[in-house]
Amino acid sequence: MSATVPTPAATVPITAESTSRFVDAGEVRVHYHEAGSGPVLLCIHGGAPGAYGWGNFGANVPGLAEHFRVLVVDLPGYGRSDKPQISGGRYAFYAKVFADMLAALEINSAHILGMATGGAAAMMLAIEHPQVVDNLVLVSSAGGLPLFTPMPSEGQKVIQSYYGGEGPSRAKMRSYLEMMMYDASSITEELVEERYRASIEPEFMTGAPDGRGAQNRPATEQVWRDVDRIRARTLVVWGRDNRVQGYDNALFLLNRIPDVQVHLYGRTGLWVPFERVEEFNALLVGFLCPS
Structure with a gap:
């Protein structure tokens, strides 16, 4: 095992810098953030240009660190994690x-x-490595099956076009964020700049599955075919106004995962944890720590 030694959380403010850690996970060096104590909560972020763990869940x-030992990862290929070539299915990897x-x-x-994207990885973890999954929470998850949303969706077209034409720009990043969220007033210049800068990191552009290089887009499995094998107690969370993954995906998962409940928010897009921070945290704590 090779991992950095955490600093006691009680003496250090919870920031991206103070919680930053690395661990060797097999042959892949994974960057993650750690805060809090108690039951372990592993948080896996979504894909798309400029995505990384703290950006999604920071x-x-x-709030969650008051109840859990929170681990927020950078997916392989994203953030500060290694950017390996992926052979075989992306989610199984x-x-x-x-x-x-x-x-x-x-x-x-x-x-x-x-x-x-992290939801599809989480489902695959529950399917192929069930012994490591206590409870499962899926937010705006990939890997399901849309029942009536046209494919590719409006949001997927925006994501796929980000590096096309004249290439990435702050205007394109703002358009993407406005598409991803219901209330555009929460999109600050700082947020746009942060995600834009992450999207043009040379290693991201060449090494991430959602970067510019088409050769880095590994196959994505049809996880929906096997979700009936998930035995973990599961909470599915969605925004009604999600323009990337329509809430019909949540209804599909409701019908296929054996032990499941669904929570839908109106006036909410894909990024539920950011758009409804306090409500989402309370929902998560209530589900994972029932009294």
Whole structure:
């Protein structure tokens, strides 16, 4: 095992810098953030240009760290994690890395939270490595099956076009964020700049599955075919106004995952944890820590 030694959380403010850690998960060096104590909650972010763990879940970490030992990962290919070539299915690769990561940290099992691409990875983890999954939370998850949303969706077209034409720009990033969220007033210049800068990092553009290089787009499995094999107690969370993954995906998962409940928010897009920070944290705590 090779991992950085965490600093006691009680003496250090919870920031991206103070919580930053690395661990060798098999052959992949994974960057993650750690805060809090208690039951382990592993948070897996979504894909798309400029995505990384703290960017997706940073606003939630202080509140969740009051109840859990929170681990927020950068997917392989994103953020500060290694950017390996992925052979075989993308989601199975991620699932194996996270199973190896938990083993390296000597964690037998954890609650798993996955959003968008991270949701498909979380489902694959529950399917192929069920022994490491206590409870499962899926937010705007990929890997399901849309019942009536046209494919590719409006949001998927925006994502796919980000590096096309004249290439990435701050205007394109703002358009993407406005598409992803219901209330555009929460999109600050700082947020646009942060995501834009992450999207043009040379290693991201050449090494991430959602970067510019088409050769880096590994196959994505049809996870929906096997979701009936998920035995973990599961919470599915969606925004009604999600223009990337329509809420009909949530209804499909409701019908296929054996032990499941669904929570839908109106006036909410894909990024539920950011758009409804306090409500989402309370929902998560209530589901994972029932009194």
